[in-house]
Amino acid sequence: MLIAVLPGDGIGPEVVAEAVRVLEALGLGLRFEEAPVGGAAYKTKGHPLPPETLALARRADAILFGAVGDPDCDALERSLRPEQAILGLRKELGLFANLRPAKAFAELVDESALKPEIARSIDLMIVRELTGDVYFGTPRGRRTTDAGLREGYDTMRYDEGEVARIARTGFETAQRRRKRLCSIDKMNVLETSQLWRDVVIEVSADYPDVELTHMLVDNAAMQLVRNPGAFDTIVTGNLFGDILSDQASMCVGSIGLLPSAALDANGKGLYEPIHGSAPDIAGQGKANPLATILSAAMMLRYSLGNAEAADRIEAAVARTLAEGARTADLGGSLSTREIGDRVLACL
Amino acid sequence: MLIAVLPGDGIGPEVVAEAVRVLEALGLGLRFEEAPVGGAAYKTKGHPLPPETLALARRADAILFGAVGDPDCDALERSLRPEQAILGLRKELGLFANLRPAKAFAELVDESALKPEIARSIDLMIVRELTGDVYFGTPRGRRTTDAGLREGYDTMRYDEGEVARIARTGFETAQRRRKRLCSIDKMNVLETSQLWRDVVIEVSADYPDVELTHMLVDNAAMQLVRNPGAFDTIVTGNLFGDILSDQASMCVGSIGLLPSAALDANGKGLYEPIHGSAPDIAGQGKANPLATILSAAMMLRYSLGNAEAADRIEAAVARTLAEGARTADLGGSLSTREIGDRVLACL
Numbered sequence A, B: 001m002l003i004a005v006l007p008g009d010g011i012g013p014e015v016v017a018e019a020v021r022v023l024e025a026l027g028l029g030l031r032f033e034e035a036p037v038g039g040a041a042y043k044t045k046g047h048p049l050p051p052e053t054l055a056l057a058r059r060a061d062a063i064l065f066g067a068v069g070d071p072d073c074d075a076l077e078r079s080l081r082p083e084q085a086i087l088g089l090r091k092e093l094g095l096f097a098n099l100r101p102a103k104a105f106a107e108l109v110d111e112s113a114l115k116p117e118i119a120r121s122i123d124l125m126i127v128r129e130l131t132g133d134v135y136f137g138t139p140r141g142r143r144t145t146d147a148g149l150r151e152g153y154d155t156m157r158y159d160e161g162e163v164a165r166i167a168r169t170g171f172e173t174a175q176r177r178r179k180r181l182c183s184i185d186k187m188n189v190l191e192t193s194q195l196w197r198d199v200v201i202e203v204s205a206d207y208p209d210v211e212l213t214h215m216l217v218d219n220a221a222m223q224l225v226r227n228p229g230a231f232d233t234i235v236t237g238n239l240f241g242d243i244l245s246d247q248a249s250m251c252v253g254s255i256g257l258l259p260s261a262a263l264d265a266n267g268k269g270l271y272e273p274i275h276g277s278a279p280d281i282a283g284q285g286k287a288n289p290l291a292t293i294l295s296a297a298m299m300l301r302y303s304l305g306n307a308e309a310a311d312r313i314e315a316a317v318a319r320t321l322a323e324g325a326r327t328a329d330l331g332g333s334l335s336t337r338e339i340g341d342r343v344l345a346c347l
Ligand SMILES: CC(C)[C@H](C(=O)O)[C@@H](O)C(=O)O
Pocket: A083, A086, A087, A242, B188, B189, B218
């Protein structure tokens, strides 16, 4: 099995290195091949997603991704900015299903801004559509209105095939969890959401064992603060998923611990921590590698068919935390490498 | 001065009645004229925003609005649903600037899901654009793709005039507060947001005394959980404002206390509590009227040029709360009417 390793910018290389160490320690015979992405790729190759990087990602069985984002690139035109690398990989590889678990870690509920009893109850999975919506709809651009004014515009759109596909991922995810799926849209305003809701309801006929509910996005943003423990599985579009999944992560409190997966139709996937490139602490060995290590566990579970190895990593991370090992983001003083060492010791 | 009173659905009539009592008690010689709106209007007149209601709203100096939303109307086609009344009023009257304060009430910080020390720090104002964006952009609708699939689509758009106008409201609001304005967009993905950011920066040249920052919407959803006290004034588009303002309200904890204003270019406005029609408790005298009473105070301040009377109402509400008077939503047992009586007594 070939793993494409794309460390990217900022703290990406540091945290990815620890995840690779953990994967190697499992002795699964995985092969790793590295390529630049994001600002790092722009600086050396002139593009955030160079053709060789994309080719490696296509060839690989799974992709381990660090983070992209580099203040040096802020002034570049949009098509050359680091974020385009992740958008390009999603689109080119058809990674339409973003799985973002948000689950409280018992020892760390005090890290949350929410009251501990509320933070403790969080155990949800957001299934976010990742290759459609206003992120990719056309037409989009700038033009001049009849009144001679500059105008910016984008197209929000979904077709029934795209909605049904992510809805199925949502229902199947819920089947493996507490069998409750909440679909989030803005159907009282948006035509796109009206189609979304219709299709989710149609697809639900195939999943009679899953309880389906619907919620408007503004209400969802409220309920994720008020009572996040009430959610099991959430399915939503690309834009609402972007906002709500970050909100849910922060409710958990420790974003340095949260992994994510972006899957295609065949289970191939890109795995990345949800935190960004954190340029302010890059290169100092301060970053928390656990979100990336847990992303590697998701990779084993979803793309490499090795749930057992995934469980081992997750148990080792839980033990590491239970033993009190902490990087600075969680009030500790261990280095990125030291946390990696602890996880290896707990494996 | 003529006030259009549009009680609407659910608890709307009950809470609006108390706000009218408070306004009358001030002895300002205001005239009140009532008209149906929302589901109530659909049932009696066949449309959620009947022509006579719109005509009254146009004629009035300000509008006191209850809430719309009625489960009996769920099966109606979108154009007849209660929400269309509020969307129609905003668009027809050019109510482009939504002011949504979110401020902690000292006695009620325990109502928030956030830790008390975090909830206590909240004192922000969201300035949301209300007549543009994907809410109203065209084309929008349903069609069939070349592949024969149903497709739903909407157009997100802003022109520079719309952005500059709401940006000015944002800067002027910030000038009257702590002089910090955070503009929220998704410029790393959306063309509309790129224009938004460009124009906000251009307009900022006229407000050198206000410190302008920018934040991506996904990050904003995180920061509103992590550290909402760090925000002063926020300016954002219609869709992001819908989501973030509800999130911010819930961070305060007591949504039964939060008012809002929707203003046109001349200071005429529609004033409404941010809570909805709550059909489950309608007609039982349980609803909290304070958000609507505080909306009446905003009306005095922004549309009727009577900041002194606004201050009096706000002080009376604060005293009512300080004396421990509570409806059920805040753990008390007083009725809607009894809370109204208390506020009148404190005036
Ligand atoms: C970097 C950005 C384009 C991206 C997105 O908006 O999808 C990020 O916020 C994410 O959620 O992965």
